[in-house]
């Protein structure tokens with residue numbers, strides 16, 4: 081057992097290392113579990129926390145539709161209390177040596193490694209993803225901490241002589257208290273992608289996971305306690321966006337916000353902080369990413385790879401990754417072959433309940449369902465799947481949607497324009513490179529693009545014209561944690577990863593020392 085919650089009733093969570101055990105633990109509970117905020121290094125029992133206990137949010141298991149836990153909808157005064165804890169911890173944490181911070185973060189990474197299966201099990205239950213996918217994401221959370229724990233040991237800043245008159249150097253210091261806000265699609269992976277650099281660069285934080293998937297963030301508090309992260313350095317609070325998230329980002333005590341989520345929320349955060357010019361904002365928002373399939377990528381030797389990558393980019397994590405390639409454009413000469421072989425491949429490999437999980441919530445299920453009803457109305461061709469039924473209220477059901485492959489979707493259809501964020505892909509033919517680039521860029525978003533071709537000069541020629549922060553050529557979601565990560569256009573502002581995260585979490589001043 082890693083950490084005791086105030087009334088001990090959640091200690092059993094730490095014993096569930098298999099899906100079966102976790103499921104029977106949930107079944108054995110007479111009431112839904114109650115999650116608590118983690119503030120000042122302690123879990124806070126709802127009874128002791130006046131404001132946060134007044135409202136609670138229900139959280140359902142996507143694979144069954146049953147209510148499994150409730151979380152506090154933390155109210156503004158309790159949000160402020162958490163921020164004050166982070167503020168109080170900042171002077172001391174920001175002055176710890178890099179070696180000390182590095183050692184603590186390494187311990188976090190090791191403890192996550194020791195509890196890898198437990199975190200994967202709860203992530204799979206809470207989000208709906210497959211256990212295999214959850215393991216990949218826990219591994220990335222482990223890497224987030226190990227990467228930044230060593231990055232800070234090697235960072236350097238520049239010094240230079242200006243015209244023999246002054247020696248200048250850049251002095252970086254931690255920027256202060258951060259609001260770290262993450263979405264429901266990759267809960268632990270994305271929250272730790274923010275917490276690890278934030279703490280590594282000497283900042284303190286109040287983190288808020290999505291109200292849809294709060295379980296692994298809750299467990300993370302126990303890991304931080306055990307790793308010896310000083311009280312107040314990282315506080316984890318629960319709640320919705322309108323009450324808890326908005327109070328957190330708007331607080332004048334918060335020096336910066338690192339946010340991943342929908343574009344509309346990014347716009348709301350910009351508005352809420354517009355008058356706080358110096359507040360650091362890093363916003364990683366939605367995407368409607370193109371996959372370009374050139375005829376040469378359907379040559380016999382690489383055909384299987386092309387289909388595999390396009391399918392993975394479309395359907396990994398049920399299409400609930402902002403980097404998914406949900407608009408496939410195929411050179412006309414190979415379009416029909418591609419549609420046929422892609423459909424056969426997806427039908428064979430992406431099986432609901434085995435390699436495809438449930439979508440994250442009933443609200444999200446209904447959103448995807450409405451787009452698919454629109455596809456029926458607009459007479460799109462369904463090559464695979466069909467519009468799922470509306471779920472009835474009388475008994476809980478899982479939020480399952482089979483992979484959907486559509487053709488004959490108009491360019492101006494909402495299906496082609498909006499981020500559906502589910503297992504839905506459209507396929508459209510194109511004629512020639514210029515048209516491919518134009519179609520790919522015809523979107524308000526600019527997060528990622530996937531380019532499938534064997535022509536080396538085209539890789540660069542087309543790749544460099546794509547309006548996307550990340551271009552993957554003959555691969556997808558290949559990540560090196562030092563590369564700049566973020567989007568163009570309405571997909572966000574700012575870059576994170578390695579030294580780019582350092583820019584988010586530190587302030588820089590240039591010192592000029594006379595050279596005479």
Ligand SMILES: NC(=O)C1=CN([C@@H]2O[C@H](COP(=O)(O)OP(=O)(O)OC[C@H]3O[C@@H](n4cnc5c(N)ncnc54)[C@H](O)[C@@H]3O)[C@@H](O)[C@H]2O)C=CC1
Pocket residue numbers: 261262263264265288289290291319320321322324325326327329340341342343345346348349364365366367401402444447499500501
């Ligand atoms: N990474 C991505 O690109 C993601 C995109 N989305 C897109 O957004 C759509 C809506 O999904 P949601 O869960 O509603 O995403 P969201 O953007 O509302 O939620 C993300 C996080 O922001 C918080 N939040 C919401 N409003 C806030 C506010 N005013 N101030 C501060 N924090 C706030 C939420 O509580 C959550 O923790 C999805 O259907 C999908 O299209 C959703 C999740 C991730």
Ligand SMILES: O=C(O)/C=C/C=C(\O)C(=O)O
Pocket residue numbers: 263265266270273340341364400401402403559565
């Ligand atoms: O950092 C990554 O490797 C992946 C990030 C994915 C998202 O930000 C997302 O799906 O929201």
